[in-house]
Amino acid sequence: MRIKELLNQRFLVAMQAAGIPSECSPTLALGGKAQFGDYQANGAMAAAKRLAMPPRELAQKILDNLDLDGIAETLEIAGPGFINIGLSNAFLADSLGEPKAGPARDQQTVVVDYSSPNLAKEMHVGHLRTTIIGDTLARVLEYQGHEVIRQNHMGDWGTQFGMLIAELEEHLGEGEQAALALNDLEVFYQQSKKHFDADPEFADRARAYVVKLQSGDQHCRGLWQKFITVSVAHSLEIYQELNVGLTEEHVKAESAYNDDLDTVVKDLVDLGLAVESEGAKVVFLAELADKNGNPSPMIVQKSGGGFLYATSDLAALRHRVNTLKADRILYFIDARQSLHMKQVFATGRKAQFVPPTVSLEHHPFGTMMGPDGKPFKTRTGGTVKLADFLVEAIERAERLMREKNTDLNETEIKAVARKIGIGAIKYADLSITRTNDYVFDWDAMMSFDGNTAPYLQYAYTRIRSIFRKADIDPETFSAPIEIVAAEEKTLALKLLQFDEVIDQIAADCYPHTLCAYLYELASVYMSFYEHCPVVKAGVPEKTQHSRLQLCALTAATLAQGLDLLGIDVMEKM
């Protein structure tokens, strides 16, 4: 049950009884400071304005009609007409005893397009954000009970592949195995590019291969398939290492839409949306005109007949609507592709590929910067391979573990270092407002203090150790909660707000709210733990059990929240 929702319902009833028009909202917010109550209803002011009434008087009228028996302990009007709500301890205790909220009411089919690297090259740090932000949203929506369809729209088509398969052909001709030749995709790409620039005969062959590939030539397709297989396998390894839920079944690469591209363009032409311009087929979008009034052009077919990124995105849109039956389609792509997404969405709507009931959402994000304030690069200015980056994170975590002198054995250190290293990277990214750029800092994100993954993982292990010491299994432990101390109340309320936070993220797709919540939960827990002894001598058993129950719920909520971020917890560290 969401407390906020319950309050909202009760307020709406009271407001109606007070003669307030139904469009007026109670506008509930968290109390912020203790003296403002646990929640605050701010809607009386706006309603009073509409009714031309003194706001405090109207607030009183709402209170006269408000039934929060057994829910609120204190209700007071403050300032110009705020209503402060102090929840009752018994209500909070009972609510915590109830089973967790069920699935979201209106279950939707949600397509989540994320990661989607280009297969011509190896995955690099630039792919990190889309991969982990998208994965978090997929997990959050699944947690809410929605049907989530992950789509990895990998770039596996286009002119670069002519060059790459011509290069691969030469390697295979020399008796090399594809897997070996492509062992380092980055090196392979550079090699073929060099080859292409230096050798006109090779370049001609590469260009011819692009055409052959597109017309379905068996030999070229075979080479291409070999290349793609190796490259996809590389990405899948990274996903595993990153603890990201993308597998082979989610791969729906650009080439999957090849057969539909002709039809997409034909349909756009028939609808009068795509027109001939300098031999190409172009959709001109007046709604995205620049400041001089020039409509925004989106090419869907080149003069030579070739199709583009936009064409496959339009085909993908149709597939997602018609075949996957999406109610909502989310794209996690770099902010630099905002115009592209706007064009695709606008065209998809105008062509009625997408009915108005389907929500199309591009959720952009900023760039990960190096300490120099420029996009994150290697020391020599190259792109950082994601695989190397993950290795470094794990190595750094391992070094930290050893410095800390843990009593873990070798195998445990390795396992824990992996969880800390990967967790730290993901959390550092997810805890920043998605749309902002952020400066990447190894030391800050690996710190055991502050808003970091290691801090939360550590908080979790500390709670679990209480249970080990008391020789109680936290999974099966269950006791009634009684709330007496202020710290107990604050913790209880925080725990109950988890689902409200998740609702918000499912709607606006900003995962940093969950990080902030978990960090606050850990802090609130710490002060509870300081003020409310749990397993000390002299604590009455009933109190001890109630507090242990709060501890167990905190650990479970931390683990659940971190799991939604794709971060593992451990028993010891």
Ligand code: ARG
């Ligand atoms: N492959 C593209 C890139 O690396 C991202 C694709 C994103 N998804 C999409 N449907 N356009 O830039």
